[in-house]
Amino acid sequence: MCGIVGYIGPDNAAPILLNGLSKLEYRGYDSAGIAIYNNGKIEIVREVGKLANLYQTTDGGSAMPGAPGIGHTRWATHGRPSERNAHPHSTERFSLVHNGIIENTQYLKKKYLSKVSFDSETDTEIIVRMLQTFCDGGEEPFTAIAHIISEVEGSYALAIMDREHPEVIYAVKNKSPLLVGRGDGFNMIGSDAMAMIKHTNTFYELMDREFAVLTCDSVEIYTRYGKHVKREPFTADLDLTDTEKGTYPHYMLKEIEEQPVVIRRIIEEYTNENGDLTINDKILKDLKECDKVYMIACGTSYHAALVGCKMLESLAGKSASAYISSEFEYDMPILSQKPLFVFISQSGETADSRAVMVNVKEKGYKTLTITNVKGSTLSREAEHTLLLYAGPEISVASTKAYTAQIAVLAVLASCVAGKKCPLDLKYELSVAANVIEGLCSERDSYKELAREYVGDSTRCFYIGRGLDYFVCLEGALKMKEISYVQTEGFAAGELKHGTIALIEKDTPVIAIVSQENTDLHTRSNIEEVVSRGAKVLTISRSGLSMKKDSIIVGDVAEILTPLVTVVPTQYLAYYVALLHDRDIDKPRNLAKSVTVG
Ligand code: M6R
Numbered sequence: 001m002c003g004i005v006g007y008i009g010p011d012n013a014a015p016i017l018l019n020g021l022s023k024l025e026y027r028g029y030d031s032a033g034i035a036i037y038n039n040g041k042i043e044i045v046r047e048v049g050k051l052a053n054l055y056q057t058t059d060g061g062s063a064m065p066g067a068p069g070i071g072h073t074r075w076a077t078h079g080r081p082s083e084r085n086a087h088p089h090s091t092e093r094f095s096l097v098h099n100g101i102i103e104n105t106q107y108l109k110k111k112y113l114s115k116v117s118f119d120s121e122t123d124t125e126i127i128v129r130m131l132q133t134f135c136d137g138g139e140e141p142f143t144a145i146a147h148i149i150s151e152v153e154g155s156y157a158l159a160i161m162d163r164e165h166p167e168v169i170y171a172v173k174n175k176s177p178l179l180v181g182r183g184d185g186f187n188m189i190g191s192d193a194m195a196m197i198k199h200t201n202t203f204y205e206l207m208d209r210e211f212a213v214l215t216c217d218s219v220e221i222y223t224r225y226g227k228h229v230k231r232e233p234f235t236a237d238l239d240l241t242d243t244e245k246g247t248y249p250h251y252m253l254k255e256i257e258e259q260p261v262v263i264r265r266i267i268e269e270y271t272n273e274n275g276d277l278t279i280n281d282k283i284l285k286d287l288k289e290c291d292k293v294y295m296i297a298c299g300t301s302y303h304a305a306l307v308g309c310k311m312l313e314s315l316a317g318k319s320a321s322a323y324i325s326s327e328f329e330y331d332m333p334i335l336s337q338k339p340l341f342v343f344i345s346q347s348g349e350t351a352d353s354r355a356v357m358v359n360v361k362e363k364g365y366k367t368l369t370i371t372n373v374k375g376s377t378l379s380r381e382a383e384h385t386l387l388l389y390a391g392p393e394i395s396v397a398s399t400k401a402y403t404a405q406i407a408v409l410a411v412l413a414s415c416v417a418g419k420k421c422p423l424d425l426k427y428e429l430s431v432a433a434n435v436i437e438g439l440c441s442e443r444d445s446y447k448e449l450a451r452e453y454v455g456d457s458t459r460c461f462y463i464g465r466g467l468d469y470f471v472c473l474e475g476a477l478k479m480k481e482i483s484y485v486q487t488e489g490f491a492a493g494e495l496k497h498g499t500i501a502l503i504e505k506d507t508p509v510i511a512i513v514s515q516e517n518t519d520l521h522t523r524s525n526i527e528e529v530v531s532r533g534a535k536v537l538t539i540s541r542s543g544l545s546m547k548k549d550s551i552i553v554g555d556v557a558e559i560l561t562p563l564v565t566v567v568p569t570q571y572l573a574y575y576v577a578l579l580h581d582r583d584i585d586k587p588r589n590l591a592k593s594v595t596v597g
Pocket of ligand 1: 298299302346347348349353478481590593
């Protein structure tokens with residue numbers, strides 16, 4: 001969702017902002033804009049559509065000399081995507097960009113802005129108008145910002161410029177992600193480290209309802225009461241090349257093929273000096289002492305949670321259930337006596353999951369976040385964190401984060417099981433990494449299968465049972481989100497209860513067969529759809545495979561099969577999307593971090 005970049009320093013800001021915004025494109029957006037201070041004026045350019053439009057209008061930034069500057073990619077929430085609604089929003093004195101949603105707009109308008117007319121349909125404009133109104137009333141920007149924080153409800157990350165004081169820019173944060181980057185003779189603001197990593201790897205974290213005052217040489221952080229906060233910076237171990245596509249045509253393809261490396265990295269990160277898989281003692285204690293694990297997640301992370309619950313139950317005998325965050329938030333089941341809440345989120349910023357986190361923390365329950373982003377909101381707010389070590393995932397379609405989540409959940413389950421764990425998990429995970437590597441080397445054949453089985457069909461089905469069913473849900477999500485082919489994942493046994501009515505000549509059905517106790521049942525479901533004319537592409541596990549199967553994945557421990565069976569489904573989604581000429585890394589209407597609920 002919306003991306004923010006700010007720069008104050010000796011160089012021209014525009015090219016720096018454009019580059020930073022390009023690193024935030026993965027978050028999803030529909031318009032973009034920048035504001036640059038130059039010779040006593042703040043100049044603004046905003047464009048609907050791709051960032052390339054903004055590059056073009058500003059001639060790569062060179063048509064807009066000056067500094068400081070702020071920039072923004074907008075993902076429309078209040079008001080349709082248009083130049084008028086794009087950020088920055090401005091008054092005669094201030095320019096501001098915003099990520100988040102203001103919840104009490106009516107109250108604020110009535111209380112402070114009843115005589116003000118607005119240029120846009122956005123909630124954001126209210127903040128810049130309040131700033132102007134407070135300063136017109138005699139407040140200094142510093143106190144006006146503190147005043148705004150005390151009045152505005154909702155989520156907001158802001159970067160602000162003041163035409164009368166070009167020697168400062170401001171960063172303000174509540175619930176939406178925002179970092180301050182510290183440089184030598186310059187400073188920056190960014191929605192995440194990737195927007196700034198080209199210039200600095202040293203960052204300050206802002207807590208909710210804090211703000212920062214940046215000059216070229218200083219960063220000062222304050223609470224909403226204007227009290228100075230002493231905060232140590234942290235260094236991000238992020239490599240610039242992690243954020244580049246290299247020779248790959250799309251981030252998604254790169255990220256699919258990084259999966260073996262990610263699994264090996266997880267093994268390494270979670271291995272202790274004795275060579276055993278391990279997790280932090282306190283986490284283990286809480287896991288062992290709870291009577292049930294509640295996994296909370298959305299989308300792909302929810303699909304990983306479904307697998308994780310099975311792992312906890314089958315490897316460690318620990319009761320566990322997975323819930324979709326936005327459902328759990330409004331319809332909480334009767335909880336067990338001693339629950340532990342595990343939040344699974346690639347970004348660590350997902351608003352629906354955070355809403356549950358706030359709720360269960362208020363009730364005093366213990367929380368663990370499994371995330372790819374160190375220092376993310378869900379990580380900071382949980383008692384414990386386990387990291388995925390997957391490296392930045394840029395493509396909106398999640399691939400390596402899914403396998404990383406499953407691998408980390410497997411480590412967690414095996415640690416809870418301890419000596420009773422029926423598997424040598426470390427060994428089995430490395431086998432899975434090797435099998436994935438083998439699957440990646442077959443990518444050309446998936447391209448062919450995607451064309452042959454799905455081609456230009458407008459719909460598609462995934463069927464499977466048990467763990468295969470969970471992978472079907474994930475495979476279907478991937479296919480629909482990037483190719484826009486309507487795809488549904490079904491428990492194979494459910495077909496005859498309704499869905500089979502949709503099967504007709506040439507309907508593409510992708511079946512997954514990797515579970516020993518159900519393979520024959522799924523095979524008979526395959527026959528049922530074949531006899532009604534479906535084109536069936538079968539992904540099976542060697543050992544359970546048949547000659548006519550299209551994709552045979554190497555043998556891995558049965559509980560780890562989702563790690564490997566998912567890989568062909570990722571490729572199939574990728575190649576079908578390519579056939580349909582889709583914007584693979586940035587599918588329509590979607591954002592990478594869904595920071596609004
Ligand atoms: O960052 P999170 O893991 O919390 O995100 C959850 C979902 O929004 C995410 O997995 C989404 O479903 C992906 N686009 C799927 O590829």
